[in-house]
Amino acid sequence: TNKIYIDLQGLAPPNEATNGQKTQRIVIGLFGKDAPQPVSTILQLVSPNGLTSKCKPRAEKLLEREQLEANKVYNSCMASEDVGVTYDLSSVWRIIKDERIDVGAVSGRFISRENPTFLGSNELKHDAVGTVSVRKGNDGGFGFAISPSSRGNAQLDEDNIVIGRIIEGLDIMEEINSLPVVTSAKGLNYMSLTGGPSVKDAPSRACRYGGPMYCNENKPLKKLALLTGLRY
Secondary structure, three states: OOEEEEEEEOOOOOOHHHOOOOEEEEEEEEOOOOOHHHHHHHHHHOOOOOEOOOEOOOOOOOOHHHHHHHHHHHHHHHHOOOOOEOOOOOEEEEEEOOOEEEEEEOOHHHOOEOOOOEOOOOOOOOOOOOEEEEEOEOOOOOOEEEEOOOOOOHHHHHHEEEEEEEEEOHHHHHHHHOOOEOOOOOOOOOOHHHOOOOOOOOOOHHHHHHOOOOOOOOOEOOOOEEEEEEEO
16 A cells, blocks of 8 residues: 655644644555556656646637736646646645545646546445545546545545545644635535536635636635655
8 A cells, every 4th residue: 555645834833732843744545456547646646756747728718818818827838748747735725524625726837737537436435534535537636535524425425436544644634624714605506526516506706706626615714735745
């Protein structure tokens, strides 16, 4: 079993409790035999060379100002396309308390890259604290979900592939699970694109302005950035 670590920046300021450390570490054990292709992809995302991923096609906009911005984003992506995508300085972007913690939203020069495709399935369920999974297919971005509860999650069982479990740092996971988040909508719309249930309600303002991929609903009010790597 491979092990990877996540060093979180921004969870708590350095103090005596953290021995002056600026980051707090979670270690995940990966289930390579049960989910070989997704685990291989995750290992590349935490490696120094990263995951090879092409730039998305140039977006076509109606307004000249928007097209100029789209051109700028595309050209910036193409200029660094030979650099592999990694989780470094990605973020924890959604927390639904006791249900899921979504980790690994890439940004900056990686935001315009094609999403990876996670393939396969297994019989593993989200019935243990700290279960880690990825969304099947290529519409879930680069990230993964952590289950902070042992009560099970039928939605994740249906949409995701279990790839591992937290083996160190469950106390840190629980601290993340309890963070305050954006809650601007009366009826939440998590959007099927990001792994939540499909509903007919109009999206909240937070969802509309969060973009089609990363709805701001349930976004932590505290920014948490990641540094990752292999644990030997």
